Amino acid sequence: MIDNELQRIVDALAESLGRSVAINDPTIHLLCASRHFGDEDAVRVHAVLQRDAGSAVIGYLLAQGVTRWTEPGVIPARPDLRLQARLCAPVRWRGVLLALLMVIDPDRSLTSDQMNRVQDAVAAMAAVLYREFLVADRHRAARETALRKVLSGSEKQRKKALESLKEGQRVRTVPSVTVSVFDVWDEADTETAQIELALRASMETLARPDPAAAAYFVKDCRAVLLQLGDKEPAQDQLRRQATAVAQQVQDAVVGGARCVVGIGDPCAGLDQAWVSYERAAIATRAARMLPGFEGVAQWAELGAYAPLLQIPAKRLTPNLVPAPLRALIAQDSHNRLVQTLAVYLDHAGSSPQAAAALHIHRTSLYYRLRQIEEITGLDLTRGDDRLNLHVGLCVLTLLEGVK
Template sequence: MAERQVQNLVDTLAERLGRSVVLDDTEVNLLVASRHYGDADEQRVRAVLQRDVGGAAIGHILGQDVAHWTSPGVVPAREDLGMKSRLCHPIRRQGRLLGLLLVIDEDQSMTPQEIEEVVRTGEDIGAILYGEQLSQDEHRRDQEAAVVELLTGDTARPETAVRTLDRLGVLRHGAHVTVTAVTLDDRAVAVETTVAELALRVATAGASRSRPAYTASAVLSTRGVLLQTWENNPTWERLREQATELRDAVGSVLGHSACAIAGVGGVHAGLHEAHRAYDEALVALRAAQRVARLDGLALADELGALDLVLRLPETELTPARVPEPLRRLRCQDPHGQLLETLRCFLDLAGSRPATAEALHIHRTTLYYRLDRIEQITGLSLDDGSNRLLLHLGVHVLEVVG
C-alpha cells in the first residue's frame, strides 16, 4: 500500500511539472520513477531499465553533499555519465534523511512555484517513508546485531544469532562460511565519517544482491563486512574477484581520491566458525594496509608467516623489531638488490638453482650476492636458525617498511 501511495504522489508531481521525476533512497538506489516526459537522459534510462543507478552516478550525487542539504538544490550535469542537470530535494522527517526526490531540469528553468510543489510532495512522501524506515531500521539493527554476535564471539549461544539471520531471510546455513572486510585506506584523502559509512553500506549491500552465496552485510566501526555462507567451497580466485569488486564499488561512490582496501578470511565449516573467519579477515585487512606488494587486497590463505608478524600489537611493529643483522644489510644495500636476493632465497627454502632461475641471474652472480649477505649480516645461511631469523626479519621489515 505504501509503495502504491508513493508512486501516485510521484506520478502526480511529474504530470503537474511535465518533467520526469524519480525517488531514490538515501543510498541513491531507485525506489520509484514516473513515466518519461521527453526529457530522459542515459542515466535515467539505465536506472529505470536496470534498476541500477551505477556507482559513478551515486558518487556524483553524493559528492554534492546532498546528505546534508535541508532544502532543494541543483545536481549539475555530467556529460560523461549521460546525465542532465537535476533538481534534488532531500526528504527529511524529524531531522532524518529519508530519500531524494529528483526532477530532471536540464536548463534549470523550474520556477519557484514548481520548486514549492516539489517540496510539498516531498512532505507527503516523507510522512509515508518515515513509517517504512522505522521498520527497515529495525530489520537492519537486528541483522547487524546478529552479525556482530557471530563475528566477535560476543555470545555464548550463537544459535540465537543464526536464527535471527534466518528469520530475516538474509542468510541460510551452508557448508562453508567466509568473511570479507573492506575499509578506507588510512593514506587516502580524508573522508567524512558519515559519507564513508554510506559508501561502505552501498558497496556491501550491492555485493549482497549480486552474489550467489547467502550474504549478511553490516558496517562495523569503520569496516564494511560481508558474512557469507556457501553450499560449494568457493575458490580463492572467486573470493579475490569479489573483494576487488567491493573495493571498486566503494571507490566508485567516493571517487578516486579515496582508496579502499580489503581483507578476506579463510574458508571455514559452518556459521559457528564465522568468528575465526572474521579474525583472519582483520589480519588480512591489516596486511593490505601495511604490505605494499599486496596492493590493497590480502587473502588470509596467502599470508604465510606474515600472519604471525601482523598479530603483534601495533606498538611492537616498529623498525626496532627488525633484527640488527638485517638492518645492517639494508643500510649497505641502498638499491635493495641484496635484500631482494635474500627474500627470494629464503622463500625458495635455500635452493640456489631455483633462486638463480627466479631472479634470472647466473649462479656465479648469486653466489657472490649470498657471500656479501653473509659478510654484512655476520650470519651463515647454511644455519637453519639464522635463516629463520632472517626470514621472519624480512617479513617484519616488509610490514614496518
C-alpha cells in the same frame, strides 16, 4: 501501503511538472518512479528496469555529496555515463535523510513555481517515509547486531545470536560462508557518516540481486560482508568483486580515502563464520601494509605474513628485526646486500634462480652471499638461519607499510 502512498505523490508531481520523476533511497537505489515524459536518459531507463542505476553512477552521485545536501541542488550531466543533468532534492525528517528525489532537468528550466511544487512533494514524502524508516531501522539494527555477535570471539554470544537469526529468518542456513572485510582509511578526516553511507551503498549493490546470498553490517568505517552459498565462491571472482567495491567507495568519499579489503577462507556454515571473519580482518592489514596486494588481500595468499600480521600494531617495532639482519642493514649503505638476501630467500636458496632474478653472474651472487654471512655471522646453508633472516625481512616489509 507505503509504496502506494509514495507512488501517488511521485505520479502527481510528475504530471504537474511534465517531467520524469524518481525517488531513491539514501544508497541511490530506486524506490519508485513516474512514467516517462520523453525526457528519460539511459541511466533512468536502466534504474527502472533493474532497480539499480549501476555502481559507476551511484559512485558519481555519492561523490557529489548529495547525501549531505539539506536543500535541492543540480547534479551535473555525465555524458560518458549517459546521465543527463537532474535536480536532486533531499527528503529529510528531523535531519534524518530518508530519500533523494530526482527530476530530470537537462536545460535547468524548472521555474520557481515548479520548484515550490517539488518542495511540497518532498514534505509529503518525508511524512510517509519516516514511518517506514522507524520500522525498517529497528529491523536492520537488530539484524546487524546479531550478525556482529555471530562473528564475535565469544562462543556464548555466537550461539545466542545464531538462534536469533534463525528464529527471525534473517539469514538463511547454508553450507558455505565467506566473510570479507572492507576498511576505509581516510587522512582527510572525512565525516564518518559519509564513509558509512558509501559503504552501505556498495554493500546494498552487492546484496540486492539476491538478498538470500549475502548479509552485511556496517559500523563506522568498516563493512563486513557474509556471502552465503551452497558451494565455495571462486577466489578470482571474490577478488574482482572486492576491487570493484573498493573503487566505488573511494570514488564516493571525497577527500582521498582509501578502501582496503580482506577476504577470509570459506567456512562450513554460520557457526564457523567467525573464523573466516578473523582471517579477513587480518588480511585487511596485509591489504593496507603490503603494496603487492594492491588493496585486496586474501587469507590464503598471506603465507608467512599471516602470523606476523597478528602482532598488535603497538608491538610491531624495529626491535622485532633480528640482530644479525640489523647489522647487515647498518653496513649495507646501498641496500644491495639486503636486496640480494631477499631475492635469494624468496627463491628458496636457489643460486641459479636468484642470480637470474638479480641479473648478475652466479659468481657475483656467491660473493655477495659470503659477505652477508660474514656480516651476520649466520650460515645460509642452515635452515634455521635462513628462516631467521626471512622472517626478519618480512617484519621489515610490514614496518615499511606502517609508515
